[in-house]
Amino acid sequence: MKAISTLFAMLDRPEAALKSVAEHPRRWLVMALLLVLSLAALTFVSTDRAVALANERSQVMIERLVESMPADQAEAVRARAGARSMTPSQYWLTALGGGALLAFIGWAVRGAVIHFSSMALGGTSSWPGTFAMTVWTSFPFMVRNIVQTVYVAVAGELIEHQGLSAFVASGDWLQNSRDITYNLLSRIDPFTLWFLVVSTAGVAAATKVSKGKAALLVIVLWVVGLGLGVIPVWIGRRFLPG
Numbered sequence: 340m341k342a343i344s345t346l347f348a349m350l351d352r353p354e355a356a357l358k359s360v361a362e363h364p365r366r367w368l369v370m371a372l373l374l375v376l377s378l379a380a381l382t383f384v385s386t387d388r389a390v391a392l393a394n395e396r397s398q399v400m401i402e403r404l405v406e407s408m409p410a411d412q413a414e415a416v417r418a419r420a421g422a423r424s425m426t427p428s429q430y431w432l433t434a435l436g437g438g439a440l441l442a443f444i445g446w447a448v449r450g451a452v453i454h455f456s457s458m459a460l461g462g463t464s465s466w467p468g469t470f471a472m473t474v475w476t477s478f479p480f481m482v483r484n485i486v487q488t489v490y491v492a493v494a495g496e497l498i499e500h501q502g503l504s505a506f507v508a509s510g511d512w513l514q515n516s517r518d519i520t521y522n523l524l525s526r527i528d529p530f531t532l533w534f535l536v537v538s539t540a541g542v543a544a545a546t547k548v549s550k551g552k553a554a555l556l557v558i559v560l561w562v563v564g565l566g567l568g569v570i571p572v573w574i575g576r577r578f579l580p581g
Contacts, residue, residue: 480530
């Protein structure tokens, strides 16, 4: 199965597609490139609005921090904060550079865990093939980037509440940012469910474990990832001013 055929097969025959990827591990570069390109497109259409919003919210945070300070000290803090306003280039570095780096680290860690865990569960795994399969399970997130790019470009606004977080949003962005439930739900959407289904098919195909064991491994990894993702929120709730 060629790379272009594999892309289309991911829509209706993910197990066959990911088995092909595991047998041709160099194809991980194709999905990695497509994911970065989709992230670059989303970053491009979001830059102006995201930078303005980040600076606006930073100013709100500064005002909350200095409200109990003496006037001269408060002015000094405002001046330093103003000099550090986010620029478009910084946003690109954070959104695209940071996003791509985190994706690669995630693939490496997740691939390694799947590689060793599947063998412990009685499967057989080749590291290059398992890593390539892990990269290709990001296909739903590439599609999500494309959908969000189209939305931002057409609607002319950012998506304020990601995933299911809108159901528990308070209307106060700072409160939302400190709410663990809000942050957990922001990581769950239809593309996440698609990712879990695709990952289960991929693990079963690449490592030859049963689909039940593959599903268990995928869900455990996902839950651990959710927990790690909200650690910064927990730290903020405990140590930063509200």
